[in-house]
Amino acid sequence: MKHVLAFLLVMAAVTAQAAGTDKDFLAAREAYRIGNEARLNTYAKRLRGHLLEPYVLYYQLKIRLDHASAEDVEAFIASHRDSPLSERLRAAWLKVLAKSERWDLFEQRLPDLRDADLELTCYALQSRARTNPDEVLEEARPIWFVTGRLPESCEPLMEALRASGALSPDDVWTRIRYALEAGRVSLARRLAKQLPAGEAPAPRVLEAARSNPGGYLERGRFNLKHRGGRETVMFAAHRLARTSPSQAARHWENLEDRFSPEERGYVWSLIGYLGARAHGPGALEWYSRAGENLSDRQLAWKVRAGLRAGAWPEVLAAIDAMTEEGSEQPAWRYWKARALMESGRTHAAEQILKPLATEFNFYGQLAVEELGGRIEAPVASYRPSTVEVDEMSQLIGLRRALELYRLGQRIDANREWRWAIRGFDDKQLLAAAEVAYRYENYDRAISTASRTVLLHDFSLRYPAPYREVLRTHAEQFALDEAWIYGLIRQESRFIVNARSQAGARGLMQLMPSTASWVAHRLGLKNWRWSRMTDVDTNINLGTYYMRHVLDALDGHTVLASAGYNAGPRRARAWRPESAIEGAVYAETIPFTETRNYVKRVMANTTYYANNFSQELQSLKQRLGIIHERDAGGERPLGDTP
Known part of the structure; x- marks a missing residue:
């Protein structure tokens, strides 16, 4: 009895010590975040020898990096090559060197960096411009056309381009168009200051076109004698097409004869693109007026x-007009094959489908079925031994990652994990995935197992945790278990406390308003938002909402998957005027996130059904046919969120 008591006392002391060091590490991280170097140094003393001490040392060096010696920085990088911290510090140090114009040391250390962001790329060009300005300006020119906000390090290069005459007014107008297409009117106004006198659009007129494009076009008071006036009218047509492509098309038909062929084609390409996204029946006609100068995004x-x-002829022609990089995406390879089959060119279609069928994605599954095969998960031909998994779990990078996961530092943990497994072969990847699974880090198990090239284990790519809980609720609401798992894998990758930027939480990523609505419908007592990280509660609420959306959308899982992500009202609004394949419905969802979401959920569902040895249902059967909307016969949505 005395020995047992002594053991318990020792264990209690160890637990208390661990809790203390956890608090110290999190406090050190917070001190670094707020820039309190004195407090950080206090906690650093307590964390000497700790598994995560490299992070504390990084914090200490990073907080005083502007004044750190090259020797200290290089010593840290050399000592921590097994951590992503070395690369992060190297990138930060290079920026410090560039800002202080220590160009010789900057150029010596830059080749050691694995990946340079745009800020460092511009600093590197600045450095080279000291000795070879003409060559550098030629390399810098493409940066001018970057659509987003440029880092400050790029501005000297842009100024040099302007001063050298390498940027023409057309180049300035091209970037103004990019800014206006993105709705960044203030950036367009700033760029317009670089135009020759008299060419810039009037700020007041530009604002009128932005705030009320339909009214601006209706009034017809334009100055089309100079480019600024013409570009403002084109911007108004584009702006109006965002909400009413057909109305924009009517206005542009009345105006286009007063514009150049290039300008006419430009506006029609925008109206066609936005019309297609809005499922406008006139989209193909509008595209036909745009000419051939279409981007891959517009062609898509x-x-x-x-x-x-x-x-189908339009489908084939548009894909053939894409760049090689664009047309090689799985979606366009599949739809090109389908278009070829529709034209009777079966052999050419099969030559595309056969390699596509080896890929483990939505289009790979569809390709398998087009070739007459059945979708099956590959047999796991290799499983790491217990010894191999144990050895892998002792890899220092994975140990640090697991500790960071335990402390809730998911971003740093993900970085550490990815750094640790870089360069792994298939066997090592599967062993690392087993480590992640063992520690219930299912998202890492999925992402790590999905990197393999020849050896695959789909039980790791498609894990099924919490199955007893999930099966109970699947039976309660008469839902397909494979579909629920397919949806959760896409929503959260089984991260119990997952939080989205929008505020959704838990395994099934319910928003606060949706969770409260479902909790009220279920009559849950003592409902609190904090309960959303409880597995049973989250799955209970999520599966109820799945059932509700499924019933509201004709029992169709494609529509219900879209509705779960984007809301059932949108899923209804996207229904066609006449029946189409479920695969076409999924492909033509206007929201990129929802479009990818639905395809992944349906592909996931097919693999889970295979893993669960359910009666095999093809992906095409699951996708089914989406019929036209029957507004009179639809189930009322009421206050459904």
Whole structure:
């Protein structure tokens, strides 16, 4: 009895000590975040020898990096090559060197960096411009056309381009167009100051076109004698097309004869693109007026408009017009094959489908079925031994990652994990995935197992934790277990306390308003938002909402998956005017996030059904047919969130 008591006392002391060091590490991290170097140094003393001491040392060095010696920085990088902290410090140090114009040391250390962001790229060009300005300006020119906000390090290069005459007014107008297309009117106004006198659009007129494009076009008081006036009218047509493509098309038909062929094509390409995204019946006609100067993004939506209309020749022509990089995406390879089959060119279609069928994605599954095969998960031909998994779990990078996960530092943990497994072969990846699974870090198990090239284990790519809880609620609400798992894998990758930027939480990523609505419908007592990280509560609420959305959308899992992500009202609004394949519906969802979401959920569901040895249902059967909307016969949504 005395020995047992002594053991318990020792264990209690160890637990208390661990809790203390946890608090010390989190306090050190907070001190670094707020810039309190004295407090950080106090906690650093307590954390000597700790597994995460490299992070504390990084915090200490980073907080005084502007004044740190090259020797201290390089010593840290050399000592921590097994951690992503070395690369993060190297990038930060290079920026310090550039800002202080220590160019010789900057150029010596830059080649050691694995990946340079745009800020460092511009600093590197600045450094080279000291000795070879003409060559550097030529390399810097493409940066001018970057659509987002440029880092400050790029501004001297842009100024040099302007001063050298390397930027023409057309180049300035191109970037103004990019800014206006993105709705960044203030940036467009700043850029316009670089135009020759008299060419810039009047700020007041530009604002009128932005705030009320339909009214601006209706009034017709334009100055089309100079480019600023013409670009403002084109911007108004584009702005109006965002909400009413057909109205924008009517206005532009009345105006286009007063514009150049290039300007006419430019506006029609925008109206066609936005019309296709809005499922406008006139989209293909609008595209036909745009000419051939279409981007891959615009061509993608021309393909989708063709799919909705059943216009297979248009689908094929649009894909063939894409760049090689664009047309090689799985989606366009699959739809090109389908278009070829529709034209009777079966052999050419099969030559595309056969390699596509080896890929483990939505289009790979569809390709398998087009070739007459059945979707099955590959047999796991290799499983690491217990010894191999134990050895892998002792890898210092994975140990640090697991400790960071335990402390809730997921971003740093993910970085540490990815750094640790870089360069792993298939066997090592599967062993690392087993480590992640053992510690219930299912998202890391999925991402790590999904990196393999030849050896695969789909029980790790498609894990099924919490199955007893999930099965209970699947039976309660008469839902397909495989579909629930397919949805959760996409929503949270089984991270129990997952939080989205929008505020959704838990395994099934319910928003606060949705969770409260469902809790009220279920009559849950003592409901609190904090309960959303409880597995049973989250799955209970999530599966109820799945059932509700499924019933509201004709029992169709494709529509219900879209509705779960974007809301059932949107899923209804996206229904076609005449029946289309479920795959076409999924492909033509206007929201990129929801479009990818639905395809992944349906592909996941197929693999889970295979793993659960359910009666095999093809992906095409699951996708089914989406019929036209029957507004009179729809189930009322009421206050459904």
